[in-house]
Amino acid sequence: MAKKTETLDGLYTDLLKDLYSAEKQLVKALPKMAKAAQSSDLQKAFNEHLNQTERQVERIERIFSEMDGSPRGKKCVGMEGLVKEGDEIIKETEKDAMDAGLIAAAQKVEHYEIASYGTARSWAQRLGHDKAARILQETLDEESRANEKLTKIAESHANMEAR
Numbered sequence: 001m002a003k004k005t006e007t008l009d010g011l012y013t014d015l016l017k018d019l020y021s022a023e024k025q026l027v028k029a030l031p032k033m034a035k036a037a038q039s040s041d042l043q044k045a046f047n048e049h050l051n052q053t054e055r056q057v058e059r060i061e062r063i064f065s066e067m068d069g070s071p072r073g074k075k076c077v078g079m080e081g082l083v084k085e086g087d088e089i090i091k092e093t094e095k096d097a098m099d100a101g102l103i104a105a106a107q108k109v110e111h112y113e114i115a116s117y118g119t120a121r122s123w124a125q126r127l128g129h130d131k132a133a134r135i136l137q138e139t140l141d142e143e144s145r146a147n148e149k150l151t152k153i154a155e156s157h158a159n160m161e162a163r
Contacts, residue, residue, distance in 0.1 A: 008123060008126065008127060009127055011123065012120065012123040012124065012127060012129075013067070013069065014074065015116065015119060015120050015123070016060060016063060016064065016071060016120060017071055017072070017073060017074035018074055018076045018078075018116070019060060019076070019113075019116055019117065019120060020057065020060045020061075020064075020071035020072070020074075021074055021075050021076035021079065022076040022078070022079035022112075022113065022116070023053055023056050023057045023060065024057060025076065025079045025080060025083050026050075026053050026079065026083070026109065027050065027053055027054060027057065028083075029083045029086060029087075030046050030047075030049060030050040030053060031046075031050065032086075032087070032090065033046050033086060033090070033102055033105075033106065034046035034047050034050070036090045036098060036102060037098070037099055037102055038095055038098050038099050038161075039099050039153070039157065039158065041153055042099050042102065042103070042153050042158065045146070045149050045150065045153060046102075046106070049146050052142050052146070056139050056142070059135050059136075059138070059139060062135065063129075063132045063135060063136075066131070066132070078112055079109070079112065082105070082108050082109050082112060083109075085105055085108065086102070086105035086106070086109075089101040089102060089104075089105050090102075096161060096162060097161075097162035099153070099154075099157075099158035099161065099162070100154065100158045100161070100162035101162075103150050103153060103154045103158055106150055107147055107150050107151070110143055110144075110146055110147035110150065111147065113143045114140065114143050114144060114147065117136055117139050117140040117143060118140055120136050121133050121136040121137050121140055124136055
């Protein structure tokens with residue numbers, strides 16, 4: 001039986017490991033989503049977010065380096081499920097509706113990340129990890145902007161093109 005987490009510090013470390021796994025899964029998923037996207041602006045948004053995601057992985061590694069720990073050792077099952085949903089959309093959706101479906105899948109991912117990074121930032125602040133809190137806030141801001149960009153693409157054309 002696995003040892004139970006007893007402290008906020010333990011929860012914080014587990015959440016960071018979970019986020020690391022989530023971001024690593026996204027690094028693999030975003031190129032598939034970009035390839036499946038029909039519009040150039042959605043392809044560009046996915047590719048830009050891939051670059052951000054790679055930097056976000058590095059930020060988590062930096063936080064762990066300062067904690068003298070490793071971000072490895074945990075699999076984010078929440079992200080695994082969200083990535084599977086995105087794969088299903090790619091396989092099961094016609095071209096005209098593809099972008100709307102991909103945006104829906106991507107926004108689920110963004111909202112999951114926004115909730116997770118917001119919690120991690122709050123816990124870092126509570127634990128006195130001020131530098132980590134600033135790093136996590138930077139990522140939280142990026143995730144919020146990515147979500148807003150997806151909404152604009154959906155409302156400007158993707159939802160209308162889906163019949």
